[in-house]
Amino acid sequence: MSLLAFVLVFSAAVAHAGWNVLAHGISRAGLPFLWWGAVASTVLWIGAVPFTGGLGTDDIGGFALGVLVSSVLHVAYMAVLQHGYRVGNLSTVYATARGTGPFLSVIIAMLLFGERPSPLALAGVAVVIVGIVAIGFVDRAGAVRLDAVSRDRRRIDPGLLFGVLTGVAIALYTIWDAFVVRSFSLSPVAFMVGTAGMQAVYYSAAMRRRWAAAAALWRTEWRRIVAFGILSPLSYILVLQAITIAPVALVAPLREVSVVLVSLFGAFVLREGRPVWRVGAAAVVVAGIALLAV
DSSP: HHHHHHHHHHHHHHHHHHHHHHTTGGGOOOOOHHHHHHHHHHHHHHHGGGGGGTTTTHHHHHHHHHHHHHHHHHHHHHHHHHHHHHHOOOHHHHHHHHHHHHHHHHHHHHSSSOOOHHHHHHHHHHHHHHHHHHHTTTTHHHHHHHHHHHHTTTOOOOHHHHHHHHHHHHHHHHHHHHHHHHHHHHOOHHHHHHHHHHHHHHHHHHHGHHHHHHHHHHHHHHHHHHHHHHHHHHHHHHHHOOOOOOOOOHEEEEHHHHHHHHHHHHHSSSSOOOOHHHHHHHHHHHHHHHOOOH
């Protein structure tokens, strides 16, 4: 992986971790938060489109198709993820999704795009994914006893099932976005703005009687919503730019470094439990990153 691509993806991970930390707590507001996030992302970034290459293409149909499919995939991803959090343990869903998504992205990218990362790079991918899954399961040991009885009555842990489905959704939108941005030479900024705008339309249709809740959320959390509207799009714009110059098979796992940053924030700032295990799992991811950098 080139130095520029590495810097882009790592910067994306920092931005992703940043908005997750800032938005900690308000994401529980559900649909009103998702609506505000899509609206803020669109409004705050649409002014940058003329200064970042416009649409990046004269093929309006290709741009529209890319945005339409991508927005549907992103909304589906959020729907599956939120449902998974409702029916399963957060640690199980998060770890499974963040491990499955990059893994599938690597496999699909190699099959569809003909990407052939070096054996050393693939080893780095594997190490990164193992570390990410380990971070997600740090708290799992403490939850095992509490859920032992209920799990014994189920054949499949719903958290595991919806974690895998979320990972599939991550892989699908990652591969699709890489395909359309490369194929139609789309501007990452315009593509992100279009996708966020379409998501706002979908969420608006689903809001119904929740507009009062959305207004209340803005009054109390407008600063965090604005921060989300800046950092969340920025993190994905950087990823989209990276996939134009680097293999998806390397970009997809590396972007999950954000999981490490958020985990370390939880350990040392929020004083969450099992800090030694968190740091150890983070070290595994760092080792994988070192292999990718080489």
